[in-house]
Amino acid sequence: MRNTPVLVDPTGEVEPARREPLARPPSLDGRTVALLDISKARGDVFLDRLHMRLDERGIEVKRYMKPTFARIAPIAVKQQIASEAALVVEGLAD
Amino acid sequence: MTKQLTLVVKRDCPTCTLLEPVYAALAASGIALDVWTQDDPAFPESVSGALDEGLERSFRLGVEIVPTLIRREDGEEVERTWGWDRAEWERLTGLEGLGADLPPFRPGCGAKNVEPGMPEALAARFGSARLKSRRVPLAPLEDEIEAAYERGWSDGLPVVPPTEARVLAMLDGTTRDPGEVLGLAPPNLQPCTVEKVAVNAVMAGCKPEYLPLVLAVVEAALDDAFCMHGVLATTYYIGPIVIVNGPVRRAIGMNAKGNVLGQGNRANATVGRALQLVVRNVGGGKPQGVDRAALGNPGKYTFCFPEDEEGSAWPPLSESRGAGKGASAVTLFAGYGVMGVVDQDSRTPEALVETFADVFRGLENRNRRNIDAVVVVSPEHDRVFRDGGWSREDFEVALRTALHEPGHSTPKLREGGLLIVRAGGGAGMFSAILPGWAATGPVGSIPVTKEVGT
Numbered sequence: 001m002r003n004t005p006v007l008v009d010p011t012g013e014v015e016p017a018r019r020e021p022l023a024r025p026p027s028l029d030g031r032t033v034a035l036l037d038i039s040k041a042r043g044d045v046f047l048d049r050l051h052m053r054l055d056e057r058g059i060e061v062k063r064y065m066k067p068t069f070a071r072i073a074p075i076a077v078k079q080q081i082a083s084e085a086a087l088v089v090e091g092l093a094d
Numbered sequence: 095m096t097k098q099l100t101l102v103v104k105r106d107c108p109t110c111t112l113l114e115p116v117y118a119a120l121a122a123s124g125i126a127l128d129v130w131t132q133d134d135p136a137f138p139e140s141v142s143g144a145l146d147e148g149l150e151r152s153f154r155l156g157v158e159i160v161p162t163l164i165r166r167e168d169g170e171e172v173e174r175t176w177g178w179d180r181a182e183w184e185r186l187t188g189l190e191g192l193g194a195d196l197p198p199f200r201p202g203c204g205a206k207n208v209e210p211g212m213p214e215a216l217a218a219r220f221g222s223a224r225l226k227s228r229r230v231p232l233a234p235l236e237d238e239i240e241a242a243y244e245r246g247w248s249d250g251l252p253v254v255p256p257t258e259a260r261v262l263a264m265l266d267g268t269t270r271d272p273g274e275v276l277g278l279a280p281p282n283l284q285p286c287t288v289e290k291v292a293v294n295a296v297m298a299g300c301k302p303e304y305l306p307l308v309l310a311v312v313e314a315a316l317d318d319a320f321c322m323h324g325v326l327a328t329t330y331y332i333g334p335i336v337i338v339n340g341p342v343r344r345a346i347g348m349n350a351k352g353n354v355l356g357q358g359n360r361a362n363a364t365v366g367r368a369l370q371l372v373v374r375n376v377g378g379g380k381p382q383g384v385d386r387a388a389l390g391n392p393g394k395y396t397f398c399f400p401e402d403e404e405g406s407a408w409p410p411l412s413e414s415r416g417a418g419k420g421a422s423a424v425t426l427f428a429g430y431g432v433m434g435v436v437d438q439d440s441r442t443p444e445a446l447v448e449t450f451a452d453v454f455r456g457l458e459n460r461n462r463r464n465i466d467a468v469v470v471v472s473p474e475h476d477r478v479f480r481d482g483g484w485s486r487e488d489f490e491v492a493l494r495t496a497l498h499e500p501g502h503s504t505p506k507l508r509e510g511g512l513l514i515v516r517a518g519g520g521a522g523m524f525s526a527i528l529p530g531w532a533a534t535g536p537v538g539s540i541p542v543t544k545e546v547g548t
Contacts, residue, residue: 010371
């Protein structure tokens with residue numbers, strides 16, 4: 001295995017070098033939530049329940065599905081989610 | 095004073111092995127002698143030496159040829175010689191009859207620390223303490239170019255990963271101290287050191303020999319008169335445009351001829367890009383952040399070109415702006431472009447200047463006043479002015495006169511705001527106007543010219 005590469009920071013170093021996760025949105029109002037079923041057993045049960053709760057709050061939901069949990073999502077699925085939704089929830093395990 | 099000698103040798107060098115009797119004579123002379131061998135700890139056999147582990151000693155001594163003999167007085171290097179030149183070795187050591195049985199001269203061999211790839215590797219290993227910037231370790235399988243994107247360091251195009259070895263090699267391009275602060279980079283007003291400029295110059299794709307030019311460009315951008323913060327934060331189209339004059343243009347192979355404002359030349363492209371990356375990374379200025387441009391312009395990736403001084407009848411722009419005659423200099427202008435000035439008919443300066451005036455009249459909005467602009471005069475238009483005997487001043491005066499409108503107290507072109515340069519390919523009666531910002535002069539951006547250092 002090759003050595004761990006080290007880069008020299010080109011920035012003014014006012015932010016941490018470690019990448020921070022994106023900030024949580026302050027609210028879901030007006031945002032479309034994607035529910036991604038990764039095709040793993042009973043993931044749909046979890047997502048159906050979540051879908052119901054979001055419907056109750058009047059939040060728009062769109063459903064997506066990976067063909068198999070064993071592989072990363074096809075680019076077309078990722079691009080469709082990125083184009084149509086602001087947030088995505090997926091069920092990772094059964 | 096205490097005289098000391100340092101000797102660096104390698105077994106693999108026939109000249110080094112030839113000199114065994116000389117080493118013995120040095121050791122017998124009573125002068126303090128330390129011997130470093132680059133490859134074989136059992137060599138030399140006539141004196142005891144130490145193996146230069148990892149070639150650190152050779153790197154720090156800056157050895158290029160073996161054998162190298164260095165004379166010190168009280169620990170400080172006084173002089174050195176390399177290869178075998180009996181007269182030199184005798185003078186340097188003060189000993190006579192060295193290697194009397196040997197030929198008087200033999201060239202040395204390349205030192206192991208300067209074999210291909212080694213200087214960069216050794217610099218990263220032993221010289222990286224020079225670098226003060228934070229290090230960013232990546233995950234073992236993380237791609238460096240993708241990592242730069244992920245961290246927001248890129249302008250949208252791939253950047254060269256700023257490894258320690260590359261940054262150290264870049265810093266070799268200047269004599270300036272890596273820690274020297276050039277100014278505060280807007281918008282976050284972070285101290286912009288020579289080192290930070292070097293890191294971003296690496297990412298932009300610059301060669302180390304471009305660095306003095308890049309440093310001058312950054313210094314001009316950070317000059318208060320240029321108002322880089324405003325140039326970044328405005329909703330206007332503009333970005334910094336870099337115009338280069340003087341010997342540096344040819345030294346680093348810039349293109350002042352065909353497609354001068356376009357793609358394809360490494361120095362043109364990367365020097366302008368380096369400035370934009372400094373603003374983005376050191377200053378923290380990003381589109382839709384502090385950069386509020388409504389549209390921007392493609393020149394905000396990079397916009398840097400040299401004047402074609404050799405092809406011009408006019409003195410260089412930089413000299414007209416106070417730089418020394420024959421000096422390399424950069425001029426920064428806050429602008430965008432490219433607005434065409436097309437005239438394939440005029441054969442007199444008087445007729446041609448009227449076409450330039452026409453374009454200015456319709457520029458942006460016919461009520462615009464106090465315009466700053468760069469006028470790039472193409473060779474075929476330049477020929478018309480040259481044949482008519484017009485100087486740059488004649489051209490400017492005629493242009494201002496043509497644009498004078500009775501009843502307007504504010505001139506169409508701001509006094510001192512017109513930069514006229516000559517560049518481009520030999521065929522095509524097409525010049526260009528690069529318009530400036532709406533905020534010109536002391537209330538906005540004033541063009542800045544800086545000479546290029548070392």
